[in-house]
Amino acid sequence: MNTVTVVGASLAGLYAARELRAQGFDGRLVLVGAEPHLPYDRPPLSKAFLTDTDRAASTPTVTDSAGASATGTGASPDREHSPATRTSPTTGTAPGTGIHAPYESAPESQLALTDPELALTDPEEITDLAAEWLLGVHATGLDQHGRAVLLDDGRTVVTDGVVIATGASARRLPGPQPAGVHTLRTLADARALRADLTRGPRRVVVIGGGFIGAETASSCVALGHDVTVVEAAPLPLIPQLGPDMAMFCADLHRQGGARLLTGTGVAGLHRMAPAYPSGDAYSSGDAAQPGGTDPSGATDRPGATALGSSRTRSSRTESRGPANPGHVTAVELSDGRILPADVVVVGIGATPNTGWLSGTSLAVGDGVLCDAGCVASLPQVVAVGDVARVGGVRAEHWTSATEQPRVAVRNLLAAQTVETVTALPYFWSDQYGSRIQFAGHRPADATVRITEGSPDDGGFLALYEHAGRVAAALAVNCPRPFMRTRRELRAQRTATV
Amino acid sequence: MIPVCRLEDLPAGESVRLDTTPPVAVFNADGALYAVDDTCSHQDASLSEGWLEGCLVECPLHAASFDLRTGEPTCLPARRPVRTHRVSVVDGTIHVHLADPTATPVPASAPLTAAASLSAPAALAASGPGRGSLTGEGSAA
Numbered sequence: 001m002n003t004v005t006v007v008g009a010s011l012a013g014l015y016a017a018r019e020l021r022a023q024g025f026d027g028r029l030v031l032v033g034a035e036p037h038l039p040y041d042r043p044p045l046s047k048a049f050l051t052d053t054d055r056a057a058s059t060p061t062v063t064d065s066a067g068a069s070a071t072g073t074g075a076s077p078d079r080e081h082s083p084a085t086r087t088s089p090t091t092g093t094a095p096g097t098g099i100h101a102p103y104e105s106a107p108e109s110q111l112a113l114t115d116p117e118l119a120l121t122d123p124e125e126i127t128d129l130a131a132e133w134l135l136g137v138h139a140t141g142l143d144q145h146g147r148a149v150l151l152d153d154g155r156t157v158v159t160d161g162v163v164i165a166t167g168a169s170a171r172r173l174p175g176p177q178p179a180g181v182h183t184l185r186t187l188a189d190a191r192a193l194r195a196d197l198t199r200g201p202r203r204v205v206v207i208g209g210g211f212i213g214a215e216t217a218s219s220c221v222a223l224g225h226d227v228t229v230v231e232a233a234p235l236p237l238i239p240q241l242g243p244d245m246a247m248f249c250a251d252l253h254r255q256g257g258a259r260l261l262t263g264t265g266v267a268g269l270h271r272m273a274p275a276y277p278s279g280d281a282y283s284s285g286d287a288a289q290p291g292g293t294d295p296s297g298a299t300d301r302p303g304a305t306a307l308g309s310s311r312t313r314s315s316r317t318e319s320r321g322p323a324n325p326g327h328v329t330a331v332e333l334s335d336g337r338i339l340p341a342d343v344v345v346v347g348i349g350a351t352p353n354t355g356w357l358s359g360t361s362l363a364v365g366d367g368v369l370c371d372a373g374c375v376a377s378l379p380q381v382v383a384v385g386d387v388a389r390v391g392g393v394r395a396e397h398w399t400s401a402t403e404q405p406r407v408a409v410r411n412l413l414a415a416q417t418v419e420t421v422t423a424l425p426y427f428w429s430d431q432y433g434s435r436i437q438f439a440g441h442r443p444a445d446a447t448v449r450i451t452e453g454s455p456d457d458g459g460f461l462a463l464y465e466h467a468g469r470v471a472a473a474l475a476v477n478c479p480r481p482f483m484r485t486r487r488e489l490r491a492q493r494t495a496t497v
Numbered sequence: 498m499i500p501v502c503r504l505e506d507l508p509a510g511e512s513v514r515l516d517t518t519p520p521v522a523v524f525n526a527d528g529a530l531y532a533v534d535d536t537c538s539h540q541d542a543s544l545s546e547g548w549l550e551g552c553l554v555e556c557p558l559h560a561a562s563f564d565l566r567t568g569e570p571t572c573l574p575a576r577r578p579v580r581t582h583r584v585s586v587v588d589g590t591i592h593v594h595l596a597d598p599t600a601t602p603v604p605a606s607a608p609l610t611a612a613a614s615l616s617a618p619a620a621l622a623a624s625g626p627g628r629g630s631l632t633g634e635g636s637a638a
């Protein structure tokens with residue numbers, strides 16, 4: 001195998017690149033990443049990144065386009081992208097490898113310099129990986145046999161193996177996104193939200209009580225904002241934690257100082273359109289908000305922001321200013337209540353980034369369909385992380401994205417499935433000062449038994465038991481006993497696999 | 498030099514956290530004592546709550562592992578070491594000498610004498626509040 005292309009240069013993509021080198025692949029390694037950044041860590045985006053106001057002040061803007069300028073736009077116009085064509089002076093060559101390491105002289109390490117808490121790698125590792133990083137570049141397709149990756153700048157990477165690591169995107173409300181409305185998936189999202197949250201006290205409505213919604217709500221409370229969480233289900237997190245523990249998490253909101261409204265959906269957003277159809281926006285400060293420049297704003301029409309039953313009876317302005325969806329003023333619930341809002345965070349889940357694979361022969365269905373060893377339906381194509389449906393399960397957990405690549409790369413290099421992923425699912429969440437950790441598979445009809453501490457004290461270990469066995473564990477502020485149980489679950493799993 | 502606790506109060510396999518700034522974790526790894534900065538070099542987790550195996554401690558949040566002798570991570574996601582601190586036992590009481598460049602494991606069976614505590618006076622000046630309070634897992638549980 002001469003060339004391996006990793007599509008998606010984030011957590012799972014970086015771990016795949018590391019594994020390729022660690023497992024002895026010394027050929028050409030290309031990483032294609034749609035974001036202009038070197039790999040960074042997402043979990044802090046809803047946690048410390050939002051609340052760390054010192055950092056907010058010190059990093060208003062970062063030249064995140066550096067990666068793109070060194071690779072995406074600085075690249076040769078040749079249709080076939082190969083080492084020989086990449087002799088741009090902005091790229092260096094790793095000594096002795098003949099492989100381009102565009103980041104050797106690295107203005108691109110600016111992300112590492114400005115947000116060291118988020119950077120997943122450093123210049124030293126970048127040099128060691130000896131990879132070509134094509135950042136700010138989208139893959140747009142895969143040829144029929146998976147032997148060429150098409151890029152949005154017109155180039156093609158001819159390749160022998162492909163690792164798909166394109167992750168997931170935050171689901172949005174339908175229609176245009178007025179200023180003040182945010183999703184939280186990327187660094188750009190987090191910066192935009194943080195900017196909105198540092199303008200004094202705001203009325204924040206978080207739509208969706210899942211982990212990201214809950215963490216964001218918690219961060220907003222910590223920043224002193226007035227926070228309401230809206231959850232359509234009777235309780236948040238029931239699918240993940242079951243009803244008993246979901247109840248505990250619901251109480252965290254209330255005890256933490258946020259309002260939690262459950263059992264009601266969102267009918268739509270109210271917004272104030274700009275006073276003038278174009279140019280002079282609603283307020284000059286808001287003109288630069290991402291919502292205002294969202295391309296979907298071009299399709300603004302009455303009721304366009306309404307969800308489901310179009311109950312938005314918003315303002316005077318909905319038919320105005322097609323290019324600018326204005327600024328959000330309130331969230332209308334499906335039960336008719338209206339929540340005034342300056343900032344709205346939409347945390348209603350994520351969808352796997354498989355759009356670029358439509359029209360290819362690769363099997364896709366809520367993720368890239370893989371066997372239990374991360375091997376996709378075309379030979380020499382594997383998938384890892386949030387985009388991968390591995391053996392019928394698509395996890396959206398940090399740890400899965402770091403554990404799958406070892407197995408996927410092994411199978412890729414072996415050209416067949418020689419190992420399957422047996423890792424025990426694990427995730428954590430930090431909210432309202434509580435650290436929640438979960439491991440295992442929770443059977444729907446499991447019974448929950450608290451074996452350490454108590455929910456009243458804010459620290460406990462809960463075991464999910466089914467058919468006389470422990471199937472999963474949840475801990476809140478109880479790390480030691482959790483680690484012990486997680487190890488036992490892992491051992492039990494290894495014994496039965 | 499910060500007194501930690503009596504040697505017999507930190508049995509093998511146990512750890513204790515000192516509320517210094519930054520906090521320090523002290524471990525009894527099968528009879529050898531080690532002290533390192535308590536906060537994982539990756540993100541926000543307390544190593545005193547980690548899993549101790551030999552002279553390695555596994556972080557409770559994302560399972561990075563650190564060699565207590567050197568503070569170096571032995572696996573991802575941590576990429577930076579944690580600082581190590583020297584430990585001594587004076588008259589049966591465990592002491593931590595903050596900010597020593599290398600930790601010196603002290604066999605629990607052969608406590609060092611006061612002489613050992615004289616070697617790092619400079620580091621002590623920067624040690625902040627003198628007494629570490631005991632908030633290890635023993636008292637937190």
Ligand SMILES: Cc1cc2nc3c(=O)[nH]c(=O)nc-3n(C[C@H](O)[C@H](O)[C@H](O)COP(=O)(O)OP(=O)(O)OC[C@H]3O[C@@H](n4cnc5c(N)ncnc54)[C@H](O)[C@@H]3O)c2cc1C
Pocket residue numbers: 007008009010011012013032033034035041042043044045046137138139140165166167168169184185186212353356384385386387395396397398399401426427428429430
């Ligand atoms: C705010 C937030 C908080 C989180 N907190 C936790 C937590 O506490 N605990 C936990 O376990 N998990 C958490 N997660 C989940 C965790 O971050 C994800 O599971 C992890 O990021 C998945 O990594 P990935 O590399 O598979 O996908 P991603 O991180 O989504 O990366 C995919 C990358 O591929 C790029 N890409 C997409 N399409 C293309 C294309 N066509 N061409 C080129 N590049 C493309 C994307 O731009 C992106 O950079 C959190 C996620 C978020 C967003």
Ligand code: FES
Pocket residue numbers: 537538539540541542556557558559560561574575
């Ligand atoms: S916080 Fe220790 S490994 Fe992540």
